[in-house]
Amino acid sequence: GQQLNQSPQSMFIQEGEDVSMNCTSSSIFNTWLWYKQDPGEGPVLLIALYKAGELTSNGRLTAQFGITRKDSFLNISASIPSDVGIYFCAGLPSGYALNFGKGTSLLVTP
Amino acid sequence: SQTIHQWPATLVQPVGSPLSLECTVEGTSNPNLYWYRQAAGRGLQLLFYSVGIGQISSEVPQNLSASRPQDRQFILSSKKLLLSDSGFYLCALGAYEQYFGPGTRLTVT
Numbered sequence: 001g002q003q004l005n006q007s008p009q010s011m012f013i014q015e016g017e018d019v020s021m022n023c024t025s026s027s028i029f030n031t032w033l034w035y036k037q038d039p040g041e042g043p044v045l046l047i048a049l050y051k052a053g054e055l056t057s058n059g060r061l062t063a064q065f066g067i068t069r070k071d072s073f074l075n076i077s078a079s080i081p082s083d084v085g086i087y088f089c090a091g092l093p094s095g096y097a098l099n100f101g102k103g104t105s106l107l108v109t110p
Numbered sequence: 111s112q113t114i115h116q117w118p119a120t121l122v123q124p125v126g127s128p129l130s131l132e133c134t135v136e137g138t139s140n141p142n143l144y145w146y147r148q149a150a151g152r153g154l155q156l157l158f159y160s161v162g163i164g165q166i167s168s169e170v171p172q173n174l175s176a177s178r179p180q181d182r183q184f185i186l187s188s189k190k191l192l193l194s195d196s197g198f199y200l201c202a203l204g205a206y207e208q209y210f211g212p213g214t215r216l217t218v219t
Contacts, residue, residue: 031206042200042210100154
């Protein structure tokens with residue numbers, strides 16, 4: 001599968017700040033997914049996007065499916081300590097084989 | 111609701127030994143099932159997926175194999191482990207939205 005380009009690789013922010021991360025691909029995807037993984041656990045699905053231009057929120061998280069279908073963005077507003085973890089984007093070109101980014105490691109300092 | 115069980119949670123095996131990791135799911139019928147491997151806390155790599163009993167698709171040629179003997183059971187195996195097989199193995203289910211199990215941490219020594 002194709003490796004997605006996810007950035008930034010890591011972020012160190014203060015509690016209360018907003019966070020933005022993105023994922024790009026050279027190919028078109030039909031579905032974009034965002035996951036959060038805590039150490040030693042499996043990834044947890046945060047948001048799923050199915051349509052170009054779609055903007056979807058889940059609490060303080062907002063994600064967008066890029067118009068070109070080659071990118072996606074995740075924003076976290078007013079970060080809190082429990083937001084710490086690794087965030088992964090994943091894209092589905094067709095079929096069932098998800099392609100994953102390498103993750104963005106988020107650290108939140110009080 | 112759907113639940114994914116994986117065991118064992120952790121495993122330490124010597125090089126050359128066999129491997130069997132099990133994934134079972136509850137709360138769903140005829141799910142698509144997947145095995146992923148994650149190295150060094152990053153980058154999930156799809157190894158196998160199955161759309162039904164006895165149907166296995168391999169994404170990466172390697173030292174591993176998968177089987178699906180029952181609708182809600184997915185097994186990852188190896189006849190002889192290599193050092194490079196160490197990693198965090200995750201079972202997942204779903205179609206367009208995939209949900210992950212708790213994982214098995216495998217260390218090959």
